[in-house]
Amino acid sequence: MRLIAMFLVVPIIEIALFIQVGGLIGLWSTLALVLLSAVAGVALMRSQGAQAGREIQRSLSEMRDPSQPMAHGAMIIAAGLLLVVPGFFSDALGLLLLIPGVRRLLMRRIARRVVAGRAGMHAATMRRDPHRPPYDQGVIDGEYVVADDPRAPVDLPPELGDDQPPRRTGGSGWTRH
Numbered sequence: 001m002r003l004i005a006m007f008l009v010v011p012i013i014e015i016a017l018f019i020q021v022g023g024l025i026g027l028w029s030t031l032a033l034v035l036l037s038a039v040a041g042v043a044l045m046r047s048q049g050a051q052a053g054r055e056i057q058r059s060l061s062e063m064r065d066p067s068q069p070m071a072h073g074a075m076i077i078a079a080g081l082l083l084v085v086p087g088f089f090s091d092a093l094g095l096l097l098l099i100p101g102v103r104r105l106l107m108r109r110i111a112r113r114v115v116a117g118r119a120g121m122h123a124a125t126m127r128r129d130p131h132r133p134p135y136d137q138g139v140i141d142g143e144y145v146v147a148d149d150p151r152a153p154v155d156l157p158p159e160l161g162d163d164q165p166p167r168r169t170g171g172s173g174w175t176r177h
Contacts, residue, residue: 014087021088037091041083044098048076068107075103 022030052073059066075097082094096102 010089013089017088033088034086037094038084038086041080041094044083045077045080048080049073052076071107071110072100072103075106 018030021033025033052069055069056066056073059069079094079097082090082097097106
């Protein structure tokens with residue numbers, strides 16, 4: 001229900017702000033502000049998105065938890081997207097997301113709602129094939145088939161002369177062991 005209300009309320013707010021701002025500064029100035037915010041949003045996403053990617057790589061190379069740089073990067077990209085969307089309300093939200101304190105506050109609020117779980121395999125899902133003997137961990141049971149014999153002679157059909165390369169009979173040659 002909240003999502004439907006948001007899709008109804010936000011466009012009404014944007015239209016009302018367009019009317020108010022357009023009445024104060026004029027049509028062309030309003031359009032120039034909308035275009036300027038879109039250009040700024042694209043530039044922000046390019047520069048800050050690349051910087052966020054470098055920060056994530058740095059945290060991974062230093063064996064640190066990359067979740068905080070990832071969250072900051074995602075919020076900066078969201079801020080850029082909000083700046084690209086035409087409208088003053090979305091621009092205000094995008095500018096708010098550019099403030100590091102607002103991002104940290106938002107991350108804390110989101111983190112309270114996130115529940116971390118543990119992933120694993122239950123013993124009932126790890127059923128063995130009853131026809132195979134149990135092996136220790138680290139042993140992989142496998143089968144193989146020799147597709148071609150590397151010692152097989154090369155047969156030349158009678159239509160091939162000496163100027164054409166010999167052709168092997170059998171497999172492709174990629175399965176030699």
